[in-house]
Amino acid sequence: xxKIEQNSEALNIQEGKTATLTCNYTNYxxxxxxxxxxxxxxxxxxxxxxxxxxxxxxxxxLKVTFDTTLKQSLFHITASQPADSAxxxxxxxxxxxxxxxxxxxxxxxxxL
Amino acid sequence: ETGVTQTPRHxxxxxxxxxxxxxxxxxxHNAMYWYKQSAKKPLELMFVYNFKEQTENNSVPSRFSxxxxxxxHLFLHLxxxxxxxxxxxxxxxGNTWDEKLFFGSGTQLSVL
Numbered sequence: 369x370x371k372i373e374q375n376s377e378a379l380n381i382q383e384g385k386t387a388t389l390t391c392n393y394t395n396y397x398x399x400x401x402x403x404x405x406x407x408x409x410x411x412x413x414x415x416x417x418x419x420x421x422x423x424x425x426x427x428x429x430l431k432v433t434f435d436t437t438l439k440q441s442l443f444h445i446t447a448s449q450p451a452d453s454a455x456x457x458x459x460x461x462x463x464x465x466x467x468x469x470x471x472x473x474x475x476x477x478x479x480l
Numbered sequence: 481e482t483g484v485t486q487t488p489r490h491x492x493x494x495x496x497x498x499x500x501x502x503x504x505x506x507x508x509h510n511a512m513y514w515y516k517q518s519a520k521k522p523l524e525l526m527f528v529y530n531f532k533e534q535t536e537n538n539s540v541p542s543r544f545s546x547x548x549x550x551x552x553h554l555f556l557h558l559x560x561x562x563x564x565x566x567x568x569x570x571x572x573x574g575n576t577w578d579e580k581l582f583f584g585s586g587t588q589l590s591v592l
Contacts, residue, residue, distance in 0.1 A: 372522065400579060411484070411570050411583025412523070457523070461579065467536060468581060470523040 370395040372471040374458060380477045381448055389443040389474045391458035396469075398460040401434055401441050406455045406473065415456075416443075448478045483507040486571050486584035494592055495561060501587045503554040503571030511576050512554040514546060517568040517586070529554065530576055561591045 373392045381387050391401065400419045404412035418425045418434040418441065425432045431444040445452050455473040484505045493499050505512065514526040528536035529548040543565075545557040554571055568588050572581040 402580060409588070410585050411572070412581075413583070414580040417579055467525060467528060469525070472520065472522045 370469075372396070372458065372460060372469060374456075374471040375474040376472065378475040378477060380479060383449060383478055383480050385448055387445040387448045387452070387476055387478070389456050389476065391441040391443070391471055393439050393460060393471075396439075396460055397436075400461055401432075402459045402468065403430075403432060403441075403443050404457040404459060404470075406457055412457055412470075445476075448476075450478045450480060453477045484571060484573055484582050484584035486569075486587055488587055489585065490588045490590075492590045492592065493558065493561065495563070497558075497561075499558045501556040501558070501569055501571075501589075503556075503584055505552055505554075505571075505573035505582070507573055507582060509573040509575050509582070510551055511574050512548060512551070513572040513574075513581065514554070514556055515570040515572060515583075517570055519567075523570065527556075558589075561589075563591050565589065566591045 371394045375390055400417055402417045403415045405415055406412040416425055416427055416432045418432045420436055429446045433442045455475045457470050457473040459468040459470045487502045510531050512529045515523045516526055517523050525538050526540045527546045532548050543559050543561055547555040566589055568586045570586045571584045574581045
């Protein structure tokens with residue numbers, strides 16, 4: 369069966385450290401993978417997209433890697449801040465058209 | 481604000497009620513989506529509309545009835561819901577030639 373798995377446990381890190389979140393998938397061959405941020409009581413907000421032929425993408429303090437052999441994406445936040453505390457979701461384009469399938473998300477808490 | 485507005489933000493209804501959720505996007509997108517988000521579960525795609533035409537119905541029970549009168553407005557009509565339908569209902573919009581989605585803040589629905 370098709371699965372998108374993210375760390376189910378919350379991730380607690382200290383301010384200033386690098387947070388690394390994992391997204392693993394099985395039985396998909398996605399053209400690209402996206403990462404979203406979701407705050408409590410709000411909808412997800414798009415952060416980054418990485419295509420199957422790209423190994424790495426950066427945006428300010430964010431970095432995403434995509435390994436189609438391992439079927440895994442890693443999402444890094446460098447120099448993390450308490451304001452980065454949120455749930456981070458990965459999503460794959462699946463099926464035809466522009467249908468996105470999401471993982472369950474990983475809750476990140478950055479402590480002072 | 482993301483340009484996608486959902487009303488109401490919160491809704492409590494009995495199992496015999498009929499209510500409607502409304503979504504409006506001000507971004508000029510041609511596709512609109514309904515997603516359901518239950519606690520500890522991934523976002524679940526319900527319906528997709530492209531240029532006002534429904535292109536995806538993800539085996540959603542008939543007690544949920546979508547309506548898309550134009551590319552800017554999307555409704556979800558609710559009728560004789562069950563307590564397990566309690567969840568956050570998220571509307572999103574995008575363009576079929578672009579990949580990212582823009583989400584509203586959602587309607588938190590409680591069915592008693």
